[in-house]
Amino acid sequence: xxNNILTTITKLLLxxxxxxxxxxxxxxxxxxxxxxxxxxxxxxxxxxSALSNLKQVDQSAFFNHITSKVDAAxxxxxxxxxxxxxLHNFIRQNLSDIQVTRVEGSSKVPIIITGYLPDxxxxxxxxxxxxx
Numbered sequence: 553x554x555n556n557i558l559t560t561i562t563k564l565l566l567x568x569x570x571x572x573x574x575x576x577x578x579x580x581x582x583x584x585x586x587x588x589x590x591x592x593x594x595x596x597x598x599x600x601s602a603l604s605n606l607k608q609v610d611q612s613a614f615f616n617h618i619t620s621k622v623d624a625a626x627x628x629x630x631x632x633x634x635x636x637x638x639l640h641n642f643i644r645q646n647l648s649d650i651q652v653t654r655v656e657g658s659s660k661v662p663i664i665i666t667g668y669l670p671d672x673x674x675x676x677x678x679x680x681x682x683x684x
Contacts, residue, residue: 557646557669558582561677564639569632570618570663572681583666583674588649591674595653595664605657611665614652615640639677643667647675659684 561580569575586594596603619633619640643650647667655662665677 558675560642560646561639561675564635564642565677567632568635568639570679570681571629571632572661573684574682576679576681578677578679580675580677583676585672586674588668591651591666592653594674595655595666599655599662601655601657605655607654607656609652609654611640611650611652614663614665643677654681 558580565578565580568578570578583594592603592606595601596606615636619636622629622633624630643665647669650665650667653664653666655664659682661681661683663679663681667675669675
């Protein structure tokens with residue numbers, strides 16, 4: 553089941569970009585069985601950052617922000633937003649304990665969306681924002 557979910561998320565992310573001062577692709581990976589209580593430490597470790605630089609963002613607010621401010625006349629942006637909405641719906645149906653974490657402290661800000669499969673494996677969808 554986890555391979556099917558990972559494969560589906562990978563397909564949903566094809567061609568999807570996160571727009572900030574730059575355009576950044578998303579990638580998904582299986583981080584293995586990380587206890588929920590240890591997740592923030594795992595993110596800090598993977599990104600060589602202090603825990604104090606990690607900022608939790610409400611997942612609904614995050615996805616709403618990147619899909620609601622799209623110019624309806626800009627077909628590629630509308631399609632990107634549609635794909636992001638589809639991704640959000642899929643992960644809400646298939647993952648639990650979904651969190652969005654920003655690793656702040658530099659102009660290139662990693663954004664990690666994490667969620668858990670029924671077997672306890674943590675999936676991470678990663679992108680980054682450029683903020684100068």
